[in-house]
Amino acid sequence: ARAAVPADVLPLDRARCLLVAGRACRRARRRREAREALEAAVTEFTALGAVAFAERAQAELARIGRRAPTATALTATEERVARLAAGGRTNRAIADELFISPKTVEANLARVYRKLGISTRAELGAAMGRPAPR
Known part of the structure; x- marks a missing residue:
């Protein structure tokens, strides 16, 4: 028209x-x-x-609604999981603290690693800056 x-x-x-x-x-x-x-x-x-x-x-x-977040932006859950992992917690400890399954922690960490372009927890600690307090 x-x-x-x-x-x-x-x-x-x-x-x-x-x-x-x-x-x-x-x-x-x-x-x-x-x-x-x-x-x-x-x-x-x-x-x-x-x-x-x-x-x-x-x-x-x-x-x-708003535009979708960029592919490198971490979601709130990914951010929490990454901070706890960077702080030295195990997947089981993270799962218990956030009331999610260990498989969910693994999936979130896999997405975090991909988004940040890293492959180990040591790199995660450096990428996340200062680890979260225990």
Whole structure:
């Protein structure tokens, strides 16, 4: 619909097409496409001075959520497991302290090692900086 409307005619309708497309993509769980369409809609509505529509598009954009963390960012659980492991605790001790299974500790450590580009607990201690207090 947006392509069918000439650029110089009805710019508000062209921006509304972006809003509808963004909403449809969000509902179809196509987040990247939805984010692109909604950000463009916010920009166009703001440029047109259509504050109510810009707020509506911004609210839709907020419903998508934040961007996914980078591949190297540790999750909260990975951070806790890594700090405890860097502090010298065994997998069983970490599991007992965090109320998770030893297999979960192993899986978290494997992800931490991959994300940090290391392969041993000694490297983990150096990568995590100061170990957590016992």
